[in-house]
Amino acid sequence: MHSHRRALLGAAAAAATLAGTRPLFAQAATPASQPDDDLPTVTAPGYDAPSGARKIDVLDLRRLEEPARKIIPAGGFGYISSGAGDEWTMHENINAFKRRQILPHYLNSMGAIDTSTTILGTQIKVPIITTVFGGHAIAHTTAEAGTAKGTHAAGTLFTCGSQANLPMEVIAKASPGPNWMQLYIQNDRGLMREFVQRAKAAGYKAIVITVDAFFRSNRETDIANRYASPFQAANFPKRDATGYFASTSIMKGSIGWDDVAFIQKESGLPVIIKGVMTPEMGREAVRHGCAGIQISNHGGRQLDDQPATFTMLPMIADAVAGRIPIIFDSGVRRGQDVFKALALGANVIALGRPILYGLALGGWMGVQAVHERIAAELVMTMTAAGTSKVSQITKKSLLPVT
Ligand SMILES: Cc1cc2nc3c(=O)[nH]c(=O)nc-3n(C[C@H](O)[C@H](O)[C@H](O)COP(=O)(O)O)c2cc1C
Numbered sequence: 350m351h352s353h354r355r356a357l358l359g360a361a362a363a364a365a366t367l368a369g370t371r372p373l374f375a376q377a378a379t380p381a382s383q384p385d386d387d388l389p390t391v392t393a394p395g396y397d398a399p400s401g402a403r404k405i406d407v408l409d410l411r412r413l414e415e416p417a418r419k420i421i422p423a424g425g426f427g428y429i430s431s432g433a434g435d436e437w438t439m440h441e442n443i444n445a446f447k448r449r450q451i452l453p454h455y456l457n458s459m460g461a462i463d464t465s466t467t468i469l470g471t472q473i474k475v476p477i478i479t480t481v482f483g484g485h486a487i488a489h490t491t492a493e494a495g496t497a498k499g500t501h502a503a504g505t506l507f508t509c510g511s512q513a514n515l516p517m518e519v520i521a522k523a524s525p526g527p528n529w530m531q532l533y534i535q536n537d538r539g540l541m542r543e544f545v546q547r548a549k550a551a552g553y554k555a556i557v558i559t560v561d562a563f564f565r566s567n568r569e570t571d572i573a574n575r576y577a578s579p580f581q582a583a584n585f586p587k588r589d590a591t592g593y594f595a596s597t598s599i600m601k602g603s604i605g606w607d608d609v610a611f612i613q614k615e616s617g618l619p620v621i622i623k624g625v626m627t628p629e630m631g632r633e634a635v636r637h638g639c640a641g642i643q644i645s646n647h648g649g650r651q652l653d654d655q656p657a658t659f660t661m662l663p664m665i666a667d668a669v670a671g672r673i674p675i676i677f678d679s680g681v682r683r684g685q686d687v688f689k690a691l692a693l694g695a696n697v698i699a700l701g702r703p704i705l706y707g708l709a710l711g712g713w714m715g716v717q718a719v720h721e722r723i724a725a726e727l728v729m730t731m732t733a734a735g736t737s738k739v740s741q742i743t744k745k746s747l748l749p750v751t
Contacts, residue, residue, distance in 0.1 A: 385400065385495065385712055388491040388495060389494050392486075394579075395579065396580075398421070398486060398489055398709075399421065399710070400490040400491070400712070402495070402711060402712030403712065405707065405710045405711035406718075407718045407722035409682075410703035410719060413703055413710065414702070414703075418430070421488055421709050423574065424571075424574045424575075425487035425488065428487065428568075428570075428571055428576050428578070429482075429487070429706075431570035431650075432568070432649035432650050432653065433567055433651055434654065435654075436653065437654055438653050438654060439648060439653075439680075441660075441680075445656075445658075445659040445660050445680065446683070446685070446686045446689055449693075449748065449750070450747065451688060451734055452748055454735030454736075462731050463739075464724060464727060464731070466696070468506070469555055469619050471554060473527070474504030474505055475503070476697045476698060477505060477681075477720065477724060478505050478506040478507070478697055478700070479496060479500040479699070479700060479704050479716070480645075480678045480700060481508040481699075482704075483510045483513075484512050484513060485705065485708060486514035492514045492515050493510070493515050495708055495716065497521075497528060499708070499712070499716025499717040499720070500524070500716055501524040502716075503720030503724070506528065507527070507528045508530075508531055509531065509553065511530070511544065512584075513584055516583045517547060517553070521551040521553070526553075528552065528553050528554065529555040530545075530548040531559055531623065532544065532557070532558050532559070532612065533562065533563070534563065534612075535599050536599050541611070544584065546616070547584075549617065556616050556618050556619070557621045557623050558609060558623065560604060560623065560625075561626075561647050561652075562624070562651055563601060563602055563603070564651075566651045568650060585599070609639070613638065619641065620640055621641040621643055622634045622643065623676075624643070624645050625643065627661070627665070628665050628668030630642075631665040631669045635672050635673055639673060641675065642665075642674075642675055643675075643677070643699065644661065644662060645658060645677075645679050645699075646679050648679050657680060658678065659680065659693075662677060662693045662695060675694060675696050676697050676698075678698065681698050681723075682703065684724070684725065686698075687730075688730040688746070691739060692743055
């Protein structure tokens with residue numbers, strides 16, 4: 350498995366050289382894998398997930414999918430890469446970015462580019478964070494520990510999933526953060542209270558409540574593959590001697606603002622609502638005292654035929670009117686995409702699937718490489734647009750829609 354992966358990456362590096370990669374983005378040749386001795390691991394019988402850490406060459410985030418497909422077991426890869434229904438929304442998320450163009454601005458004697466920013470009082474090196482994924486063990490044996498460590502190495506923020514395959518305390522130990530904790534609203538309020546209090550004690554700085562996945566969507570690839578994760582959600586107490594709570598069976602099937610209020614009160618942490626797709630929901634989040642919103646359609650994994658997040662962003666930003674920060678995800682693959690979303694009112698971008706592909710291909714070092722590559726593209730874009738700071742990125746840099 351390992352030598353096979355090395356051969357693949359070697360070929361990718363050779364192809365990049367042939368394609369004439371510019372020195373700005375060139376990276377060292379792929380070295381041999383290093384063991385992840387300092388990180389915990391999660392394995393399941395019959396599921397041969399990649400392991401080990403290595404530097405990877407990242408030329409374009411979208412091109413990571415193909416080599417990742419070759420090393421992630423088929424069911425796991427299908428689960429990561431696919432979307433709901435016809436996958437129209439999943440593809441539209443990416444395509445929508447191409448409908449707005451960036452205006453270059455030269456001869457402005459601009460100094461060095463500073464990509465740093467602050468989100469809910471936390472300083473990060475780039476306005477790009479790692480979004481939440483349920484269980485990372487399907488992509489790599491180091492699971493969330495690897496992703497958290499790689500995200501930290503890139504100088505930015507990790508969002509841990511409530512369905513994580515490692516206990517939240519173990520993940521927090523593997524990376525000093527900053528980290529946020531995501532939560533699916535559960536039937537059992539006592540369980541949720543314990544969960545958010547543990548998160549606070551372990552140093553997680555905010556709770557992200559996902560509101561768009563309380564129903565089962567038609568992810569037909571998973572249905573055709575009869576896919577069920579072989580890994581357990583490690584963060585809920587054992588129901589009995591043999592097993593953990595199954596992830597979906599205890600998720601509440603109907604959720605409301607009273608559930609949000611409960612988490613606000615019990616956690617004492619800032620609460621972000623993830624899955625906001627309309628101006629109305631943005632306004633409601635402000636009214637209910639939320640600390641932020643995450644504009645997301647779950648990467649096209651829940652309701653197909655809804656608009657791209659980038660299409661809705663300007664309307665939602667108008668409604669929120671700067672009162673709370675906006676985190677933005679779904680379809681971000683380029684530094685230019687990050688720039689465009691910031692220009693239309695997002696405060697930070699949450700990076701999705703390419704992170705899991707980077708994790709599969711290079712462990713924590715792969716996650717770091719993915720973050721650094723898109724950050725380099727953002728620097729290039731900011732340079733060409735004449736914006737030396739994140740706060741200078743506004744819609745003046747985009748061609749107006751006529
Ligand atoms: C494999 C996978 C698992 C995910 N699990 C969760 C989850 O547990 N909770 C959640 O809020 N979002 C989850 N998401 C959605 C992501 O947080 C994010 O919204 C999405 O990946 C963005 O789309 P993109 O990957 O196309 O950029 C998951 C996404 C993927 C690909």
